[in-house]
Amino acid sequence: MLVDGKWSRNWDPVQKADEKGRFVRQVSTFRNWVTPDGAPGPTGEGGFKAEAGRYRLYVAFICPWASRTLIARSLKGLTEVIPVTVVNPVLDDEGWSFGGYPGADEDPLFGVRHIHELYTRADPHVSGRATVPVLWDEKTGTIVNNESADILRMLDTAFEGIVPSDLRLYPADLAAEIDALNPRIYDLLNNGVYKAGFASTQEAYDEANAGVFAMLDELEAMLTGDFLFGDRLTETDIRTFVTLIRFDAAYHGLFKTNRRQIADYPRLQAYMERIYRLPGVAGTVNMDHITRGYYSIKALNPKRIRPEGPGHILKLLETAA
Secondary structure: OEEOOEEOOOOOOOOOEOOOOOEOOOOOOOEOOOEOOOOOOOOOOOOOEOOOOOEEEEEOOOOHHHHHHHHHHHHOOOOOOOOEEEOOOOOEOOEOEOOOOOOOOOOOOOOOOEHHHHHHHHOOOOOEOOOOOEEEEOOOOEEEEOOHHHHHHHHHHOOOOOOOOOOOOOOHHHHHHHHHHHHHHHHHHHOHHHHHHOOOOHHHHHHHHHHHHHHHHHHHHHOOOOEOOEOOOOHHHHHHHHHHHHHHHHHHHHOOOOOOOHHHOHHHHHHHHHHHOOOOOHHHOOHHHHHHHHOOOOOOOOOOOOOOOOHHHHHHHHHOO
8 A cells, every 4th residue: 555655554455344344446546548649538637649659558467457458458459559567466565566477577667576666656645556457658657547447448449540440349339338337247246256255244245245146147148149239349348258257266266256156157158258269368368377366365365275276267278278
């Protein structure tokens, strides 16, 4: 946790809890947008124009929020335009760190040890948690945005003048439906598994767990086509996929959302596999980082013993490799 630019205490997975023991997630700090001409986006200030090689994306493979942005970057053909730096999957006492694990990078810009050092470079008086993803502007030396939902949207349109794409993740004709479903999926499923896993009372856990499976049941019934809105992949599918791919391997056991697995939902399982097999998506899923990271959370797994399976996820990763 940063307080006025100073790291104040050891990293804790529970950011905040309400009076009933419910897990409360922190609001993102930096909310500027990259736009085609550098004009201000829906939030923040202007000056961040889409340019090849100007921006860097800092991510963790373990993190579903960061993985949203990795998938969008890949599907939109931006891998050569926006370089990526991957942090260590295990959070130490100062949060996300660089290097020290296979597939984790050292910081190429400043050689810093932790993500929070980038936050204080951007704002010497910043307070809050130092999260990923981080979209960094190498030209001005600051963080553009650390809210994955914003980054997902800007990657969809901001760089069209540099890398044209026929794929639209937030199409205008589906915007109302996307905007209606996204918050429900976020609250009940994406963040719902965390609310179950980090609940500090039985009441909070029961409420969150019920919400998780109510949402999964609803999505199973809703899936009559290839994707949630028929035959077109949208950002809502990406936001759903990142939780589904982690569910059986991490959330089912570690977060105690064990009423059912995704494997018990025929449509959701097939849907998850369908998205995973889209060109470029498999490369954004590193199950070694995912399980290593989640099962290293001392508050939930003090001995840090990592389970082997599940077998059907390992088989999926092998067949799609």
